[in-house]
Amino acid sequence: MAGQLADSWAQHGRRRNGHWPAGGRLRLDGFTYGGIGGDQPATVQQRLAWIRSQYRQGPSGRWAGFAPQPYEQLATVHRQAGRDSDARTISIARRADLRRYGDLARYQRAANWLLDKTIKYGYQTWRAAAGLVAVYVIFLVASVIAQHHGLMIPAGNITGLHPVPVATRCMADYPCFYPAGYAIDVVIPIVNVHQADNWGPNGHAPWGWAWATATWLATGLGWALATLLVAGYTGLARQQ
Known part of the structure; x- marks a missing residue:
């Protein structure tokens, strides 16, 4: 002993x-x-x-x-x-x-640094959860702004629909736009409430390119933070 x-x-x-x-x-x-x-x-x-x-x-x-x-x-x-x-x-x-x-090889050092600065190797996994919530809230607010500035357009089939659906008004024959649901589809991986199937960024509008870029960025951050969250809770982040 x-x-x-x-x-x-x-x-x-x-x-x-x-x-x-x-x-x-x-x-x-x-x-x-x-x-x-x-x-x-x-x-x-x-x-x-x-x-x-x-x-x-x-x-x-x-x-x-x-x-x-x-x-x-x-x-x-x-x-x-x-x-x-x-x-x-x-x-x-x-x-x-x-x-x-x-x-360590360079890529191993990079992965180690990422786990250190985000979830502390799984010992502070709440950081990833808090980050995911923060990204969702920020994107939700941005989606509301986009809704009222012509930055959201129908992504589904609108053939024969008159008038053309708009994000600020519900129609009987096309799904309404809900910013909260759209933010879930964009930010939260796997979960699908079908808002992103029916609505998307209007790249032709003023600042449409910026809104489209923000959407891609939010999706990337969502996947990254969700992956860190899973890695932390399953113990994978501690296997170094």
């Missing part, structure tokens, strides 16, 4: 890194312990700095020595002690440090 990690971290004076070696001379990979003690226990940020002190930077500027085990060990100890918030902070730091100190 692993023993307790007991060291001293002074708040003042010359002590640095809890008397542990620094500058790439420390090796923590495989080091296990069952708890943390000491007369002046380190904070979470000090412990993270302690883990990072084992990395060394080569002549090319690249870092070497990254290992996930020290982070996982530290997070486990905090979680077992009931400090779940600190454990999440450590788990997030592990994935962020992988981008800085690990040997």
Whole structure:
């Protein structure tokens, strides 16, 4: 059974890194312990700095020595002690440090950065949900404006219909335009209330090109945020 990690971290004076070696001379990979003690226990940020002190930077500027085990060990100890918030902070730091100190390809670094800045690797998935709601509300307001400025036209078959359907007025023989439903069709993936089947941007109107572009952008953002939401809730974002 692993023993307790007991060291001293002074708040003042010359002590640095809890008397542990620094500058790439420390090796923590495989080091296990069952708890943390000491007369002046380190904070979470000090412990993270302690883990990072084992990395060394080569002549090319690249870092070497990254290992996930020290982070996982530290997070486990905090979680077992009931400090779940600190454990999440450590788990997030592990994935962020992988981008800085690990040997990742460019596309992997880009994916890591995206998960960090959006849903914190699945530990703050609510960010994606909030973003999706924000995009929906913004596009809903824009759809109401477009409705009253001639930027929405029928997308379905209007042959033989007189007068031609307009977004501001309901007709008995053509589906009405509802901004809330149209925003759902454009922003929320998979869900289809058939508003976008019957109405679309009027690219020939003044600023019609801008409205069409905004529609495509909202669709792209909707898919991206929904994907992040699923990745966060299913745990896929944490598999780094």
